[in-house]
Amino acid sequence: MMKDDGLKGKRILLSHGDGGALTRKLIEEIFYKKFYNDILIKDQDAALLPACDRPIAMTTDSFIVKPIFFPGGDIGKLAVCGTVNDLAVSGAEAKFITTAFIIEEGFKMEDLAQIVDSMWQTARECGLTIVSGDTKVVEKGSIDGIFINTTGIGVLPAGVNLGFQQIKPGDKIIISGNIGEHGVAVMASREGFSINLSSDCAPLNRITQSILKNSQGVKFMRDPTRGGVASTLKEIAISSHNVDFCINEENLPISQEVNTVCQLLGYDPLYLANEGKILAFVAPEECEKIISLMKELPYGENTCCIGEVQEGKGDVLLKTIIGGTRKLNLLSGISLPRIC
Known part of the structure; x- marks a missing residue:
């Protein structure tokens, strides 16, 4: 996005958060400029959303x-x-x-405008409406720049009933593309490394809607963010109790750039954060169909099967390229803090 020259040099003041004239100016010139819609512009203390006759899903982050x-x-x-x-x-x-x-005093106004534009562009891509918000300004040094909290609301389509309880021996495990790219991209940017790699940050709702609409074989899904693929798999295995997940190392989609950085710095790509990937557990007879559906859509082009479910006791087993097997556990300690 081209930065707004009218904002260049301007910074957030404490008075932008006092509820007065500058607060109103900030809302109108930064937030409403992009987020405007019929629900938000009513300017009420609570957004009035249309009634829904289906189960409501809500998440916060x-x-x-x-x-x-x-x-x-x-x-x-x-x-x-x-x-x-x-x-x-x-x-x-x-x-x-x-x-x-939550914005730190002194934060650049043009940076805030760019962040708001990114949110608007991404929400528009997702078919999502921004219906309510809040802004607080804190003294310089109280936080590091800007923090954002969100709550998302959705509706569950008829017939959709996902759950780890449905995972059975023989089911296949699918990943929607290369792993570890967000973790490496953020780390490289933080440390000033020159690397030809971008974060995988992307919305996945088009993919999930497609496979749920066109297949009855999806058992359970998760997005492997903090802790990476390994920790996410282990969490699901623990909850599932009587199954093991067997992953084939040779099938893991890992780019050369991620592999190189991990080898140099001692990271395991299986434990690096992703922000645009789906882990899906699917019925074996539907596996190829689901992979094909995912490959047809943006952000799913590199979808592949990485393993299968076996009878067991909650372990995640990695079959290595050299023929051995090792257990994957939850991430222990801090790998990359402030990653999302």
């Missing part, structure tokens, strides 16, 4: 990524994608989102 701008996105795009994706992998159709900003 907070975003504190550092740096705020990174290759492939920024905190605004990340906030919308992260919220939409939590609804999407639950089987819901994302409809509405609220957003609250």
Whole structure:
């Protein structure tokens, strides 16, 4: 996005958060300029949403990524994608989102405008309406730039009933593309490394809606964000109790750039954050059909099967390229803080 020259040099003041004239000016010139819609513009203390005769899905999240701008996105795009994706992998159709900003005194006004534009662009891509929000300004040094909190609301289509309880031995495990790219892109940007790699930050609701509409074989889905693919799989395996997940290392989609950085710095790509990937557990007879459906859509072109479900006791087993097997556990300690 081209930055608004009219905002260049301007910064957030404490008085932008006092509820007075500057607050109103900020809302009208930054937020309403992009977020305007018939629900939001009513300017009420609570958004009045249309009634729905289907189950409602709701999720909330907070975003504190550092740096705020990174290759492939920024905190605004990340906030919308992260919220939409939590609804999407639950089987819901994302409809509405609220957003609250906590902004440090002195934050650049043009950076705030760019973040708001990213949120608007991403929400429009998702078919999502921003219906409510809040802004707080805190003293310089109280936070690091800007934090964003969101709540997403969606509706569950008729007949959709996902759950880890449905995972059975023989089911296949699918990933919608290359892993570890968000973690490496943010880390490289933070440390000033020169690397030809962008975050995978992307909305996934079009993919989930397609496979749920066209196949009855989807058992359960998750988006492997913090803790990466390994931690997400382990969490599901623990909940599922009587199954193991067997993953084939040779089938894992990992780019050369991610592999190189991980080898140099000692990271395991299986534990790096993703912000635009789906882990799906599917019936074996529907696996190829679902993969084909996902490959037809943006952000799903590199979808592949990485393993299968076996009888067991809650382990995640990685079959290595050299023929061995090792257990994957939950991430222990801090790998990359401030990643989302």
